[in-house]
Structure formats: C-alpha cells, structure tokens
Amino acid sequence: MNPTLSLPPLPANADRNIIKPSASFNKNVYRSIGAVLLFVITYVILLLAAIGLAVAFGALGVAIISATASFLTLVLGAALIGSGLMLVYFVIKFIFQRNKVDYSGMVEVTEQEQPMLFDFIRQLTAEAKAPFPKRIFLSADVNAAVFYNSSFWSMFLPVRKNLTIGLGLVNALNVSEFKAVMAHEFGHFSQRSMKFGSYVYNMNKVIYNMLYDNEGYGRLLNSMSKLHSLFFLTAKINIWIITGMQFILKKVYVVLNKTYMRLSRDMEFHADAMAAYVSGSNQVITSLRRIDIAQSCYNELLNYWSAQLSKNKRSDNLYPQHLVMMNYYAIKNNLAQDVNGLPVITGAMDVANASQVIIDDQWSSHPSTTDREHHLNIIDLKTPVVHSSAWSLFHDAEKLQVLLTDDIYASTSATAKTERIDSSAFKEDFYKDVNEFLLDKIYAGYYDGRFINNFNVDEAVALASSQKDLTLGELLKETNTSLPTATDRMQQDIFTLQNIVERKDIKTFDYKGNKYKNKMAVDVVKEIEQQRQEAVNKIEALDKSIFMYAYNVATDEDKALLVTKYKRLFALQDNSATDFELYNNTMAYFNKVYNTMPYEQITSNLANVYREERKLKPRIKEMMADEQTRPYITGEQLAATESYLAANLVYFNHPTYDNDAIVTFNEGVSAYISAIGKRNFEAKKDLLSFQAGIVKGN
Structure with a gap:
C-alpha cells in the first residue's frame, strides 16, 4: 500500500456479532430452499408428464397405424408421435440455449495497471474475511456490483465472483465512503446465500424459455401443422397442453422470485452490517446519500449530452462535468461542500415533502435507503473521515475517465469529427442555462416550475391597504414556500394509491406511519385530495398576498409598474x-x-x-x-x-x-x-x- 495514502481505519471495539445473519435472514434462506425445491419438483413433474404423454401419444400413433394401414392413419399416427416428441422438446429446449456473458460497457483492469487499487481491495478483503475478486472491471456509471458467470454448472460448482466499479461512483465519494461501498460488496462475496442467485437466475431462464422464448418452437410447430389438417389438429392439442404447463410455471415463478427478493433484501442489510463493521456506519450512510445525488446528476448529465449530440457535440470527459453538476446541486440546495467540492448531506436533508405512501414492494431486491439508514443507525459504529478523493486510489485517473467516456459514445452517432467539449466550456454553457432559468433566492423556490395564480389585480390593489400587517417573513416562511412541492408530492401519492387499487398483488400500504389494507386506498385518496385542495387554495391566496405586500411597500412609481407587469x-x-x-x-x-x-x-x-x-x-x-x-x-x-x-x-x-x-x-x-x-x-x-x-x- 502506498505509504502516503491514509487508509480509513476499522471502527474501534466493533462487536463481530453484528455481522451474524439475522433471524429474518436465516428464515428467508430456508424459504428460498423451499422455493427452489418447489421449482425442481414442479419441473420434474412437468418433464415426466411430457414424457408420459409422448409415450402415450406414440403408443396410440403406433396402434392406429397398425390397426388400419391407410394414408390417413399413417398421417394421424405420425402426427401423434410428432406431437409427443414436440412436448418433450418444449420442456428440455432450454438446454440447447447458449449462455453468453455480456461484458459490454466494462473494461477489465489488472494489478499491473492499478496497483494501489488492488492493494486497497486486498487489505479490505482481509478485513472483511472475504475472497479476493476473480476479475475487476470498471464501468462508466454510478454503481458497484458483484457478478459471476451464472451458467448451469454454477448451481453445483464453486464460482469465483467478479467486481465492477463504476467511475461515476468513484467520482462522488471520498476514500472512507469508497471503502464502505466496497466493503458492502465484499459482504456479498462472503455470503454463501448468493448461491441462490445462481439457482434463481438459471431457473428463471428455464421459466422464461418455456413462457416467452418460443419463437423457434412456434415456427417448427407451425411448419408441422401445415403438413396436413391432422398435424394441425395435434398441434392444437400440443398448444393446449403447453398452455396448462405455462399456467403452472407462472405460479411457481411468483413464489420463487418473491421468496428470493425477500432474501435479497436481507442480504443487503447483512452486507450493510459488514460495511459498518469494517468502515463505520457513518461512512455507509453518507455514501448512500451521496450516491443518490450522484446518480441524479449523472442522469441529468447524460440527458444534457444526448441533446448536444444532435448538434454534433460531445463530452471529452464526463467526470469533471459530473462534478460540476454535483457542485451546482450543493449550491442549489444550500448544502455545505467537502474539500473535493462534493455536497455534504446531513440528516436534515431528509425533506418533509418525501412521499408519505410506503409500499412493501415484494418484487424489490433492495430495501429503501431510509430502511437501510435505520438499520445502520442501530449498529452505530463511527470512524473518522479520510477526506481524500476515491480517485487517489487510481493510477492515471484521467486516462480511465476518457476511456470510459469514449466507450459510452461508441454506441451513439458520435464520430471522430464530432466536436469534443471540455469541462470549462461545459461549465460556462451549463451555468448560462441554469442562470437563465434561476429566480431570485428570496422566494426559496416557491415560484419554480409553475404559473403564478391569476387574480384580479385591481381588486387586490383595493384590498392592499387593509393588509398592511403582513410581513415578508410570515409570507415566505418555509411552510409556505414548500407548499407547491407538497402539492406535487400529494399528487404523486394519489397516483401511487390509484395504482395500488388496480394492482391485486399489493395487499397493504403505509400512509403517514399507519398501515392500511388495499381496499382502503380509495378512502386515503379522498383524504389526500382534500388536503391537496386546501394547499392549492393557500397557494392562490399567498400569490395574491405577496403582491399586496410588495404593492404596499413600493414607491408610487413602482406601484404602477408592478401592476402593469402582473397584468401583462x-x-x-x-x-x-x-x-x-x-x-x-x-x-x-x-x-x-x-x-x-x-x-x-x-x-x-x-x-x-x-x-x-x-x-x-x-x-x-x-x-x-x-x-x-x-x-x-x-x-x-x-x-x-x-x-x-x-x-x-x-x-x-x-x-x-x-x-x-x-x-x-x-x-x-x-x-x-x-x-x-x-x-x-x-x-x-x-x-x-x-x-x-x-x-x-x-
């Protein structure tokens, strides 16, 4: 390890019990075992049924041909035999499907190229008691992930895992936070339950193949049905039987994947515990918050350059420009910035205008950031922050950034003649656009993204003298300036609840900390609609009151101009x-x-x-x-x-x-x-x- 690099320390006096699998974790492991066994038993039954039907169809076909030798009986017998064989082929055709690992969007790095990164990871795996990755890849996005070549044999043989590190993630973290994120991934490395991922992945491939990947099978069956009307009849019988099989598989798919999703969420909590044990709860929490912002800014940056590509312009290096956008995010939200210019997010950033409808999504493989923070706060391990940028672990960082930027553009219409825009030109253009649509800070975002509500200006002028007790502080207090955002949030909550009404797989939801059954969503919608209308009415009155305040304190000359501008x-x-x-x-x-x-x-x-x-x-x-x-x-x-x-x-x-x-x-x-x-x-x-x-x- 480079002696000049100050590595984040382990938390003091950490109890190793925190990384023991929870009771919920163990329970969901057994449930996953049960779901896997359910699939295996179901598949074996379907295979035996297909073989049994094939034997029955074959025997019937041979009997028909033997009983009366004619062209029609020969055709009918052949059709039955062919239909039986096609049923068996339908159940086993997934075996003939090729499995190709997609490495697009990733660049592998070696220890010779990145010695400091490999030393860092080697020490971290030792602390986490996790195996060292088989291969390490870099990608362009804001992410880190564990993956392995999940083939049929990976269900039975030990498979070493690979690690992918997104440069957008590196761009957004200091060394302490980067250690926390990597420790989370190595928490997955140490989980034997990840083997279920291979089982579920391959079983899903079988189910998908039998449910949806039937184009080639359909062509073959269609070709057979065109040979004779009797082949067409047996093909119809074949399709009817397959439809029944698919109905059963859909039910098994739901059980298998819902069970595994529950286990996956517990695996995330366990990996967080490992990260907290190795790097500190505080570092994991700040990394989660920073990653959310980094992802939002990264998406916005890609949208910006997507629009610029039509003007034959592209980014020369996305990552310094990504930092510009995160810097702007900090300024816009009045957040402090660390020594790297990154936004510092505290607990106060958890805004009251977040959605108040919470669904326990059975299909989600990750718990919410709020739930993860709650578990991490219970662990409550603290370590001092090493403020050095995570880029300090990488050799020739700029070269890597340009390489991955070029990799993104490789799949677009960009050519060698496309103009490359550097960070200074991007920053100038970005802030020009931002400033163009920036309203005065005094309004604290109150007028952002909406019309000012129309009111009778002459009537408001006449009423202004009776409103002289108004103060600007009262008018623009936070509970008022947040009203437009609150109405937007309430509208989104209404959409969410309306979706719950239509979906039968969501049995319950939480609203403002209280649990409700699906059928009560309609009543909650009515409650929110009433609250939203009250907020809308307040905004309408507030728009008018702010005008009256300004009119009262304006000079006579400004009064006339203010009225003119409102009317226009x-x-x-x-x-x-x-x-x-x-x-x-x-x-x-x-x-x-x-x-x-x-x-x-x-x-x-x-x-x-x-x-x-x-x-x-x-x-x-x-x-x-x-x-x-x-x-x-x-x-x-x-x-x-x-x-x-x-x-x-x-x-x-x-x-x-x-x-x-x-x-x-x-x-x-x-x-x-x-x-x-x-x-x-x-x-x-x-x-x-x-x-x-x-x-x-x-």
Missing part, C-alpha cells in the same frame, strides 16, 4: 392556455405514430392528427408573427417553424412512415411551444426580479 403576465398566461391545449391535443394523437398498430388504425389516428393540425398551424403562424413572442424564438427555431408551416406533410406512405416528415413536424411544433414557454418564463422572471427588488429595498 396574467394576459400571457391566459393567452398561452390556448397554445398548450392545441399542442397537447395534437401530440396526444401524433405520439401514437411511435406505437405499432394495424394499418387501419394508423389511417384513423393520422386523420385525427391532420384535423388538429388545421387548428394548430394557423395558431403557430399567428404566434410567430406576434411581437411579444417573436423575440423569444431563435433563428434556427424560426426556420423550423417556417419549414413546417410551408409543407403539406404526409406522415405515412403505405407501408411505412415518412421519417423526414415526422422530423419536420417535431422540430416545427417543438420550436413553437418552446417559444411560448420561454416568453412566459421571461415575463415571470422579469416580474419576480422587479418585485424582489421592491421588497429587498424596504
């Missing part, structure tokens, strides 16, 4: 309601062109598109000529709208869609609706900046 914004918002309605109505039909449908449905759907276009096109022409809208459309967007308006587009020429026409539509309509949104936002930003200046000057 409200007029634009009312005016754009027509635009958004036309756009949404048209896109409701146009988006269906991306769905597969019969020709008659395509014709019917496009008739609706053309009908909506007859209303949309004149409106676009009108808005592009409007002096209030024109300044907010770029030359490129103007060209796109003009190209769309000038063309008489036909989106489908039998038997295919016209992709050029579809692109022209999308570019023209997107430019139009973008200009409307930009115009409204700029009017809102101008108003709120002016209003902020008034109240700050008071």
Whole structure:
C-alpha cells in the first residue's frame, strides 16, 4: 500500500456479532430452499408428464397405424408421435440455449495497471474475511456490483465472483465512503446465500424459455401443422397442453422470485452490517446519500449530452462535468461542500415533502435507503473521515475517465469529427442555462416550475391597504414556500394509491406511519385530495398576498409598474392556455405514430392528427408573427417553424412512415411551444426580479 495514502481505519471495539445473519435472514434462506425445491419438483413433474404423454401419444400413433394401414392413419399416427416428441422438446429446449456473458460497457483492469487499487481491495478483503475478486472491471456509471458467470454448472460448482466499479461512483465519494461501498460488496462475496442467485437466475431462464422464448418452437410447430389438417389438429392439442404447463410455471415463478427478493433484501442489510463493521456506519450512510445525488446528476448529465449530440457535440470527459453538476446541486440546495467540492448531506436533508405512501414492494431486491439508514443507525459504529478523493486510489485517473467516456459514445452517432467539449466550456454553457432559468433566492423556490395564480389585480390593489400587517417573513416562511412541492408530492401519492387499487398483488400500504389494507386506498385518496385542495387554495391566496405586500411597500412609481407587469403576465398566461391545449391535443394523437398498430388504425389516428393540425398551424403562424413572442424564438427555431408551416406533410406512405416528415413536424411544433414557454418564463422572471427588488429595498 502506498505509504502516503491514509487508509480509513476499522471502527474501534466493533462487536463481530453484528455481522451474524439475522433471524429474518436465516428464515428467508430456508424459504428460498423451499422455493427452489418447489421449482425442481414442479419441473420434474412437468418433464415426466411430457414424457408420459409422448409415450402415450406414440403408443396410440403406433396402434392406429397398425390397426388400419391407410394414408390417413399413417398421417394421424405420425402426427401423434410428432406431437409427443414436440412436448418433450418444449420442456428440455432450454438446454440447447447458449449462455453468453455480456461484458459490454466494462473494461477489465489488472494489478499491473492499478496497483494501489488492488492493494486497497486486498487489505479490505482481509478485513472483511472475504475472497479476493476473480476479475475487476470498471464501468462508466454510478454503481458497484458483484457478478459471476451464472451458467448451469454454477448451481453445483464453486464460482469465483467478479467486481465492477463504476467511475461515476468513484467520482462522488471520498476514500472512507469508497471503502464502505466496497466493503458492502465484499459482504456479498462472503455470503454463501448468493448461491441462490445462481439457482434463481438459471431457473428463471428455464421459466422464461418455456413462457416467452418460443419463437423457434412456434415456427417448427407451425411448419408441422401445415403438413396436413391432422398435424394441425395435434398441434392444437400440443398448444393446449403447453398452455396448462405455462399456467403452472407462472405460479411457481411468483413464489420463487418473491421468496428470493425477500432474501435479497436481507442480504443487503447483512452486507450493510459488514460495511459498518469494517468502515463505520457513518461512512455507509453518507455514501448512500451521496450516491443518490450522484446518480441524479449523472442522469441529468447524460440527458444534457444526448441533446448536444444532435448538434454534433460531445463530452471529452464526463467526470469533471459530473462534478460540476454535483457542485451546482450543493449550491442549489444550500448544502455545505467537502474539500473535493462534493455536497455534504446531513440528516436534515431528509425533506418533509418525501412521499408519505410506503409500499412493501415484494418484487424489490433492495430495501429503501431510509430502511437501510435505520438499520445502520442501530449498529452505530463511527470512524473518522479520510477526506481524500476515491480517485487517489487510481493510477492515471484521467486516462480511465476518457476511456470510459469514449466507450459510452461508441454506441451513439458520435464520430471522430464530432466536436469534443471540455469541462470549462461545459461549465460556462451549463451555468448560462441554469442562470437563465434561476429566480431570485428570496422566494426559496416557491415560484419554480409553475404559473403564478391569476387574480384580479385591481381588486387586490383595493384590498392592499387593509393588509398592511403582513410581513415578508410570515409570507415566505418555509411552510409556505414548500407548499407547491407538497402539492406535487400529494399528487404523486394519489397516483401511487390509484395504482395500488388496480394492482391485486399489493395487499397493504403505509400512509403517514399507519398501515392500511388495499381496499382502503380509495378512502386515503379522498383524504389526500382534500388536503391537496386546501394547499392549492393557500397557494392562490399567498400569490395574491405577496403582491399586496410588495404593492404596499413600493414607491408610487413602482406601484404602477408592478401592476402593469402582473397584468401583462396574467394576459400571457391566459393567452398561452390556448397554445398548450392545441399542442397537447395534437401530440396526444401524433405520439401514437411511435406505437405499432394495424394499418387501419394508423389511417384513423393520422386523420385525427391532420384535423388538429388545421387548428394548430394557423395558431403557430399567428404566434410567430406576434411581437411579444417573436423575440423569444431563435433563428434556427424560426426556420423550423417556417419549414413546417410551408409543407403539406404526409406522415405515412403505405407501408411505412415518412421519417423526414415526422422530423419536420417535431422540430416545427417543438420550436413553437418552446417559444411560448420561454416568453412566459421571461415575463415571470422579469416580474419576480422587479418585485424582489421592491421588497429587498424596504
């Protein structure tokens, strides 16, 4: 180990009992054994049944041929014998399927290339009493994972596990947190119950093969059925029997996988305990929180570059740019930053506006971050933080970053001629875009992402004098500024509960700490809808009250201008309601062109598109000529709208869609609706900046 690198210490006086499997863990191991045995018994029964039917069909076929020698009896006998053999083949055809390990998106590293990383992992595996990985791979994403070549024989023979380390993960952690994440993975290395993963994986392959991977089998059966009507009849019998087998397998699939998912969640808790034992609970908790932010920023970064690729631009190195986005996240959320510029997340970051509907998802292989933190806090082992970046463990880090960045672009339309954008140019463009849509901090996000509720401005002016007891602190207190976010959260909770009503596999859910049965979701929805409407009413009243406060403290000259700006914004918002309605109505039909449908449905759907276009096109022409809208459309967007308006587009020429026409539509309509949104936002930003200046000057 490099002597200049300060490695994170083990927690002092840690009790090894914390890494003993829990009672729940052991219980779910036995349940998984039972589920595996259930599958084996079911499969053996199905195989014996198929063999029995094949023997019966064969015997019947031979008897028919022997009884009366004719062409029809020969055909019927052959059809029965063939149907029986096809049944046996259906049950065993998974054996002939090739198993190919996919290493795409991963780059293997060796000890010679990364000596410090290998030394780090060697010491850590010794502390965790886990085997050293067979192979170590790097990937581009925010992740770390254990995997192995799960073949048929891996169910019976010992298989060494591989380790994958995502560079997006390395980018987001200090050495202490990186040790915690790696220790979690080595917790999995030491779990003998991971063998069930191989069983379940291979059994799922068998089930999937028999349920869905039947294209080749279907072609073979179809070819046989075309030989004669009697072959067609026996093929129908074959399909009827197979349908019954598939019904049974679907039931076994549910039991097998739900049982294993329960075990997987306990395995995660156990791996967390191992990580806490080796690195400290505090390091595991902060790594979990940091990873959530890193993943969100990484996704946003990929979306940004996906849009830039259409302009023939790409990132030269994603990882410094990923840091820029995490840095911005910290600034936006008023979070402290560590020596590496990464956001420091404390318990206070657990916002009250998180969803209050909790579902015990039987199909989830990982417990929630909240549940994991709860278990880690019970363990309560602390270690000091080593603040060095996790990159300090890697040799020639920049070379690795560029290598994995290039690997991402290898599967895109990027070429050698695509312009590579460095971090400084990215940061300038990113912050330009961010600042363009940034509202004054005084509002604490209250007006973000929404219209200001319309009210009668003249009426509010008349009432303002009676509202002089209002204070800015009361108006913009946290319980008020968080209301829009709370309404969004409540709407999402309503969607979640409506989904619970439709799903029969979710028996119970928690809401605000209380457990409810599935059938009570409708009543809880009504409760939330009432609370949401109350919050919406408060927002409407608050929008008006903030105006009245600003009006009261403004100078006479500013009063008149404030009124003018509010009236202009409200007029634009009312005016754009027509635009958004036309756009949404048209896109409701146009988006269906991306769905597969019969020709008659395509014709019917496009008739609706053309009908909506007859209303949309004149409106676009009108808005592009409007002096209030024109300044907010770029030359490129103007060209796109003009190209769309000038063309008489036909989106489908039998038997295919016209992709050029579809692109022209999308570019023209997107430019139009973008200009409307930009115009409204700029009017809102101008108003709120002016209003902020008034109240700050008071």
